[in-house]
Amino acid sequence: MSDISRPFVTEDDPDRPIRCQDALQLAFRELVDHAVDSGWKEAEVLAGLRELAEHQSLALTSSERTEALLRALKQLT
Numbered sequence: 001m002s003d004i005s006r007p008f009v010t011e012d013d014p015d016r017p018i019r020c021q022d023a024l025q026l027a028f029r030e031l032v033d034h035a036v037d038s039g040w041k042e043a044e045v046l047a048g049l050r051e052l053a054e055h056q057s058l059a060l061t062s063s064e065r066t067e068a069l070l071r072a073l074k075q076l077t
Helices: 016-037 042-076
Strands: none
Touching (some): 016 042
C-alpha cells in the first residue's frame, strides 16, 4: 500500500480536510482496486467503505461524548 504523507498544514487550516483527502487518495484507490480484483463490485466496495467510515465516525463521537460526561461527573464528586 502507498505511503500516506504527514499533514503539512496546521489543524486550524481551512484546507486541512482537502489535504487529508489528497494524502489518502492513492492508498484509497489501491484498496478499492484490490477489493475489486478480489471479486467485489466497485459499487459494493464503495458502499462498504462508506458504511465503515460512518460507523467509525459514530464510535469516535460516542467515545468523545462518554469521556466528556465522565469528566463532568468527576467534577461533581
